[in-house]
Amino acid sequence: MEAYSPPMRDIGFALEHLADLGALAKLPAFAHADPATVQGLLEEFGRFVAEVVAPLDRVGDTVGSRHDPATGAVTTPPGFADAYRRYVEAGWGSVPFAPEHGGGGFPWLVALAMQEMLASANLAFSLCPLLTQGAIDLLTSHGSEEQQERYLRQMVSSEWSATMNLTEPQAGSDVGALRTRATPAPDGSWRVSGTKIFITYGEHDMADNIVHLVLARVPDAPPGTRGISLFVVPKILEGGGHNRVRCLSIEHKLGIHASPTCVMDYDEAIGFIVGEPNAGMRYMFTMMNNARLSVGLQGLAVAEVAYQQALAYARERRQGRAPGAPAGESSPIVDHVDVRRMLMTMRSTIEAMRGLLYLNAEAVDLSRWAPDEETRDAQREVVELLTPVSKAWCTDMGMDLARLATQVHGGMGFVEETGIAQRERDVRIAAIYEGTNGIQAMDLVARKLPMRGGAAVEDLLRRIETVEAPASLVGAVGDAVDAVREATTWILAHDPADGAAAATPYLRMLGLLLGGWVMARQARAALGMVDAFGAAKAATAEFYCTELLPQARGLLPAVRAGAAPLLAIGADDLASR
Secondary structure, three states, X not given: OOOOOOOHHHHHHHHHHHOOHHHHOOOHHHOOOOHHHXXXXXXXXXXXXXXXXXXXXXXXXXXXXXXXXXXXXXXOOOOHHHHHHHHHHHXXXXXXXXXXXXXXXXXXXXXXXXXXXXXXXXXXXXXXXXXXXXXHHHHHHHOOHHHHHHHHHHXXXXXXXXXXXXXXXXXXXXXXXXXXXXXXXXXXXXXXXXXXXXXXXXXXXXXXXXXXXXXXXXOOOOOHHHHOEEEEXXXXXXXXXXXXXXXXXXXXXXXXXXXXXXXXXXXXXXXEEOOOOOOHHHHHHHHHHHXXXXXXXXXXXXHHHHHHHHHHHHXXXXXXXXXOOOOOOOOEHHHOHHHHHXXXXXXXXXXXXXXXXXXXXXXXXXXHHOOOHHHHHHHHHHHHHHXXXXXXXXXXXXXXXXXXXXXXXXXXXXXXXXXXXXXXHHHHHHHOOOOOHHHHHHHHHHHHOOHHHHHHHHHHHHHHHOOOOXXXXXXXXXXXXXXXXXXXXXXXXXXXXXXXXXXXXXXXXXXXXXXXXXXXXXXXXXXXXXXXXXXXXXXXXXXXXXXXXOHHXXXXXXXXXXXXXXXXXXXXXXXXX
16 A cells, blocks of 8 residues: 655645745734745654654554443554654644644644645544644633633643534434533532534543533523533543543444544533533534534545555556557556546646635634734635535545545455555545535525625635636636526525525535636646646646536536426335336
């Protein structure tokens, strides 16, 4: 199995030419994060993940985490705890967080580039720091001063990890149906009781403590999501005692075997309310939106390592004779045009995804740190629009590209020894957790398109259609903009049922368009490069805009079809054949 090699030059290109790290470094908050400093930091982190974390990917998949029913303890695969200890000692988890809590104060854009490398190297390992980062963001925004003082420094250092506890056996995406209860105690704390499922790293042996963020109902809470409160429930209490929190089991999953997905039992566990009662969902969305961008990144990360493996195999594997090859010689399959099409589809889509995700992270930074309120508000709107697309389109593409990587391997892709099957298994969850991709599409059309009466998405389309790029690419982007504009107008003019039916093809259209915008900008940046790297960037952009971007217009009839074709067969008749 080919080892993962961090694509440092590709990441650097995206930071400089697609996002604008240099402009962020001019903001007072990021004066220390100049491009040269960031480059050095990322190169060192790339070495760390390649040498320490990536070698554990295979054992993580084959051995997985283990649960002891007698004690509730979870043991991670060999090497994981030591690698995590080294991650903590190096301070990698602290890079993007506030200096007052021990952080490095770097942009979230830099954190996302680091997340990409970590998730490519070992997706299952990366999930532990990912959840902790989202919890830090939540407590920084909504926790009391006492809670921040108590938890944040150890979480920023990664000595303590954190979890997100939403889902229950009867309440999946319908969070409002949860039944976990919290009752007040005389000392001002609360007692939390209930069962939560699908809790990533709910129990493990890597961190000194686990800070659970748990949604529960307080007495007399209103029904549905309006009656949900949020609690901090630490595994280890102040003073060293164990809380009444226990892992009942871990799931046997399709992929990410090393990441323990836990069933957690809270039995009168001591918890501390975050903010006001019945405002828990609003607080939790801070963590969920942070995580949704990072989950979108997982689609990119798995696609990148799958591409590296597929390319290495295609260059080594010889079969058949490619056109123009000498008679009597077998050609490496990379020379066959159908294999080349698969590889170019992977490469171009990966570069489009990276640009979109990094632009999304840049908008997060500007929404927080831009010097004027008008810019911060505008960038928050960009984040609102891009996040569901980043999450859903990039994870859909991650699955598609992992499948292509398996196809490049041919029959050897169907056996475990090449390791490529793990990519398909691992990435499959990304379209499901943190809000399924169907939910992301519904969020886009029901909540984001109507912002300012449709003006928010129109502003984005106008920005895209004014892109400066070679003429052939500008024409392709312009046609896709016209198609998306027609689709947007249709959705806004029709009833919610038709809009809901249009949601998934519409999100795919917008994802393809945003990818085309990224690639047109890439082509323009490549014009100033005279080396093979620049030529490849230009050719990749041309391929995307010529062969993949036209799919956007092809989705327009699916948007306009509305709900009628989906409901033409009654629910009771779907089984009739």
